[in-house]
Amino acid sequence: MTYSIAVSGASGYAGGEVLRLLAGHPEVEIGAVTAHSSAGEALGSLQPHLRPLAEKTILETTAENLAGHDVVFLALPHGASGEIAAQLPEDVLVIDAAADHRLESAAAWEAFYGSAHQGAWPYGLPELPGQREKLTGSRRIAVPGCYPATILLGLAPAFAAGLVEPTDVVVVAATGTSGAGKSLKPHLLGSEVMGGMSPYGVGGVHRHTPEIEQGLSTVAGTGVQISFTPTLAPMARGILATSTARLADGATASALREAYAARYDDEPFVHLLPEGQWPATKHVIGSNHVTVQLAVDERAGRLIVVSASDNLTKGTAGGAVQSMNLALGLDETLGLNLLGVSP
Amino acid sequence: MTYSIAVSGASGYAGGEVLRLLAGHPEVEIGAVTAHSSAGEALGSLQPHLRPLAEKTILETTAENLAGHDVVFLALPHGASGEIAAQLPEDVLVIDAAADHRLESAAAWEAFYGSAHQGAWPYGLPELPGQREKLTGSRRIAVPGCYPATILLGLAPAFAAGLVEPTDVVVVAATGTSGAGKSLKPHLLGSEVMGGMSPYGVGGVHRHTPEIEQGLSTVAGTGVQISFTPTLAPMARGILATSTARLADGATASALREAYAARYDDEPFVHLLPEGQWPATKHVIGSNHVTVQLAVDERAGRLIVVSASDNLTKGTAGGAVQSMNLALGLDETLGLNLLGVSP
Amino acid sequence: MTYSIAVSGASGYAGGEVLRLLAGHPEVEIGAVTAHSSAGEALGSLQPHLRPLAEKTILETTAENLAGHDVVFLALPHGASGEIAAQLPEDVLVIDAAADHRLESAAAWEAFYGSAHQGAWPYGLPELPGQREKLTGSRRIAVPGCYPATILLGLAPAFAAGLVEPTDVVVVAATGTSGAGKSLKPHLLGSEVMGGMSPYGVGGVHRHTPEIEQGLSTVAGTGVQISFTPTLAPMARGILATSTARLADGATASALREAYAARYDDEPFVHLLPEGQWPATKHVIGSNHVTVQLAVDERAGRLIVVSASDNLTKGTAGGAVQSMNLALGLDETLGLNLLGVSP
Amino acid sequence: MTYSIAVSGASGYAGGEVLRLLAGHPEVEIGAVTAHSSAGEALGSLQPHLRPLAEKTILETTAENLAGHDVVFLALPHGASGEIAAQLPEDVLVIDAAADHRLESAAAWEAFYGSAHQGAWPYGLPELPGQREKLTGSRRIAVPGCYPATILLGLAPAFAAGLVEPTDVVVVAATGTSGAGKSLKPHLLGSEVMGGMSPYGVGGVHRHTPEIEQGLSTVAGTGVQISFTPTLAPMARGILATSTARLADGATASALREAYAARYDDEPFVHLLPEGQWPATKHVIGSNHVTVQLAVDERAGRLIVVSASDNLTKGTAGGAVQSMNLALGLDETLGLNLLGVSP
Helix, strand or coil: CCEEEEECCCCCHHHHHHHHHHCCCCCEEEEEEEECCCCCCEHHHHCCCCHHHCCCECEECCHHHHCCCCEEEECCCCCCHHHHHHCCCCCCEEEECCCCCCCCCHHHHHHHHCCCCCCCCCECCCCCCCHHHHHCCCCEEECCCHHHHHHHHHHHHHHHCCCECCCCEEEEEEECHHHHCCCCCHHHEHHHHCCCCEECCCCCCCCHHHHHHHHHHHHHCCCCCEEEEEEECCCCCCEEEEEEEEECCCCCHHHHHHHHHHHHCCCCCEEECCCCCCCCHHHHCCCCCEEEEEEEECCCCEEEEEEEECCCHHHHHHHHHHHHHHHHCCCCCCCCCCCCCCC | CCEEEEECCCCCHHHHHHHHHHCCCCCEEEEEEEECCCCCCEHHHHCCCCHHHCCCECEECCHHHHCCCCEEEECCCCCCHHHHHHCCCCCCEEEECCCCCCCCCHHHHHHHHCCCCCCCCCECCCCCCCHHHHHCCCCEEECCCHHHHHHHHHHHHHHHCCCECCCCEEEEEEECHHHHCCCCCHHHEHHHHCCCCEECCCCCCCCHHHHHHHHHHHHHCCCCCEEEEEEECCCCCCEEEEEEEEECCCCCHHHHHHHHHHHHCCCCCEEECCCCCCCCHHHHCCCCCEEEEEEEECCCCEEEEEEEECCCHHHHHHHHHHHHHHHHCCCCCCCCCCCCCCC | CCEEEEECCCCCHHHHHHHHHHCCCCCEEEEEEEECCCCCCEHHHHCCCCHHHCCCECEECCHHHHCCCCEEEECCCCCCHHHHHHCCCCCCEEEECCCCCCCCCHHHHHHHHCCCCCCCCCECCCCCCCHHHHHCCCCEEECCCHHHHHHHHHHHHHHHCCCECCCCEEEEEEECHHHHCCCCCHHHEHHHHCCCCEECCCCCCCCHHHHHHHHHHHHHCCCCCEEEEEEECCCCCCEEEEEEEEECCCCCHHHHHHHHHHHHCCCCCEEECCCCCCCCHHHHCCCCCEEEEEEEECCCCEEEEEEEECCCHHHHHHHHHHHHHHHHCCCCCCCCCCCCCCC | CCEEEEECCCCCHHHHHHHHHHCCCCCEEEEEEEECCCCCCEHHHHCCCCHHHCCCECEECCHHHHCCCCEEEECCCCCCHHHHHHCCCCCCEEEECCCCCCCCCHHHHHHHHCCCCCCCCCECCCCCCCHHHHHCCCCEEECCCHHHHHHHHHHHHHHHCCCECCCCEEEEEEECHHHHCCCCCHHHEHHHHCCCCEECCCCCCCCCHHHHHHHHHHHHCCCCCEEEEEEECCCCCCEEEEEEEEECCCCCHHHHHHHHHHHHCCCCCEEECCCCCCCCHHHHCCCCCEEEEEEEECCCCEEEEEEEECCCHHHHHHHHHHHHHHHHCCCCCCCCCCCCCCC
């Protein structure tokens, strides 16, 4: 069977990446592509890399234009997806790349987003313990944020095994500029970005913070609090996350390594690298793969985990397609057998 | 039927790209991977992005280790492929990414390469007039250089239609650093490359010059001479070629546009962009696609054509796989349905 | 004596670079800094690198706010400088970084800019033959465009010596993104720029074309016509220009080299590199230096000249300060003894 | 008086940056420049950006060639400076950019460098409490490492004021590739670096770790232990350090801000930015300035400090020249009044 797909936000980076992946997916057909200010234009004028789709016309993003398809991808600004989803039949698979349905805690939502909580949907990170099952057959899926996906895959095995402490967790991550989307802001100009690094959202205020804490707390079975600092790096794609936590009593390097291996050895997209080899974002660019490596700093009593992803692929569109495959009962890896484009 | 493939030079950029593409090709199986100084190591330590092939052991590059496969890709330094090819059976498909068998003129070879001419093999650029037929069923193929592939696809239709003059052709092109391979030279260090541009091989001495002239002369049916200047740009991949030639008497913009459309409208990988849209290397990175656009400068009496490619894909490994498909009688696009990774 | 300076357009890249240079100039004092949408803000919030000037308040750009200083730098959009200059006393030195007063030909101005010609001011490129004298003591100066400055310094000696032909001149140049200023356009986003190259203004339509032709024609003593194609490179600063022209009868490599040496050996900022060494933009970034090298392609019968500059320094603000020094009778190099920041 | 200077390691990045700064220093004259494999060549062929010094001949690095000057800069590999310094008179000012004389603890030296400890020299970071006095008149100075300089300037005020805890200090920093010097290693090739980030020296093994701990412990008056993870960013220059520590009981954001302001308000090169403005490496590239900003994360109970520097300037050569000025009794800022080259 071929599934018909509608993609909103098709003029943006997330929507474009969904389309790039779906164009190579053997079981789907791209139906409607929608956007807002570019409605009426040919897709090829906005996403020139999507050559086979170049002549598709972009429709206005409305529930009407998205209806009548088996799967609807929402790659819209935060706050816009709830209303559209409510107008789509319950048996349509709706996959939301925005934050709207990621947080279970209304208090956390309101503290970080300042609007009314809309309830959580199944969280599209199948590599978390027990999560794959929750996605199978689901018809509403919240795609994780790009930082949370990368950081949770880096830290979850240690918390799941009880080998690190839930306080004084510190994460510093670097992202490529596509994480900020196509918004026209001065600090995102090439002249400003190339050749330099800068932080943003410092001091525990980045909106991905509660999402990371939610995932780690669920896995740990106890409340986990993190200090998270994101930085902007001079590259278009990629996240490199350095996550560090205090070792629990008795935690050893070998126990940690075993815990990660047990968790990831059978995963198709998450890889614990051989000892001595460290993740680099270049090796996963354009792919749905995430690489992970860890070290124990005996002097400081800390675990340091580094994880690398492509923020637009596993961090957004690839995770979305992987979740779609699970929800539809397809092979989880369909359309995602792309390797990193390196160098 | 599944074809067994051997890839030499597997530790380098060209070999790695051949493997990236073949890993997604439905009709092949990767047999031997060989290299020189890294023989004995796991492929994953040298090409960490090729995750499914990470545990393959690299063998020493010898005719013995490459024998016994249906197809052998040679991604070796110039001068090394002739000897190896001579030791492989004639019914093995040998695809050479080096320059050794590209030039038909012994004099041109000797002038630019300074060694004995080894004879030309069918030239792996099927989009040139009449060339597709020469590749079908062939068992020896010379992969074009990355500059010639990009520049020939840019200029050939104009010469084939007799709409430009064969003298005073001027080409200036920018390449990403992967075109220089993994050789450890000071000017290729990231510190030297990032943030700047520089020329090299200026004054008609770059070795791709006679190859470009050979292709244009064949198409034009008369000797074409070019001034070619390559430059090194701060990017890992991509070629942007600006090619300009004097208009022939009576040549018009519409005649030129028609000539290009006629040549490329049915090509799967070469695209004349809609008027007003210009090629950008980012839109084809990681893909086998080449984009082309042209303008007529009435004041200067010149055609200006810009073409963009990924030097490692259509410029090397993608062109090689496309040629392999033709030689084996397969669908020309197998394994090559990848879209550009953008942004 | 200390000269008081006013700088308009102080929030942009050109204005910021003028201020960076003047902050280290021993004979000036920065008076007013003006801009438009950021009037009222501290300069440090818009130009954080200008630390000693961080607390200066930006004024609105009006003739009143610019009056009362010895020198006024205009770094405004095209079309705005004439009106302001008309309101400033004739003995105030006005230096215009916009195009408004560069072209002598009203026809060329109207063809490329589509507005009424305002007349030409002395052209601020003292290295052109006879030009230094015209700037000394002048009170109105038009700063050359960044491409024209770089290309004229590359080609002028050959034309002045009559060693190249005035037709079939072809120039392809790459610029850093700061050449496009701080305007918020999608194609200037870091995500779009990094990792790729693209052309723009193809086909003889770039507005710097008549300015280059004007300079070359003056030097050659005959009309020179060029084909000029600009490209956008993934770097913040720098221009690399590849300029090529047909050799005149009897022109030799040694005659050309002598002509360039004679012209530049005593210049403080323009350097003919030793044979074998080629210009790279990295080596002049942040400095007022321009490097030049040439080669003769005997096969193609062409001279190829490569010249490199920092588009914001010698290409704009440095040339402006150099011209100011000449106009005021100061040592031409004051405030400009900065070396390239490399790597 | 004009001081005569000799610079060893003149072919490398640190040596080149020392020369770039000294070329604009009003009280010095560059005498000998020395290196190893490039001895006999013109400086201009190795450091093309140092135009006024281009014709100086590089001498072999020997004590003889360095002798006879008032000041000797050593920019040599670790382990080489002790022997040379021992052969220079005690009244010659020797400034060592290597690590050899930075660590006071023989145990720490041996643990991290694996060779015999050579004793500590006065540490060239005058902004640390009490440090300026130790440098004045000194004749042996150890230049701080680039990471320690940047991180100590970020964290020292908090520790000096007793406002943070000495355990669970976590630092993650990104550096430009010039920090690795000109060594020809595959992972430093432009093709590998551009477009990606990667970590190195993970797990508390980077050699700058004990140097940072030494500086913080001295300032805090108690032993401080850090977890330090360096990462390699796709830029040639710059360090962005994110440093975080647990708040001491009763520490408030305002107390912290006051402590930093008190420490830095009179410093010429270290700047606490206005609230809301965050450090970016681009704004200090090419300059001796360091920018610092801080935030308190109440939820996580942590101080987060971000500091930005140019690793080659304040992180190496600029700090060296600043220390030289102090040692010679000159104005501390001579030769260092350069602003960041931005964008």
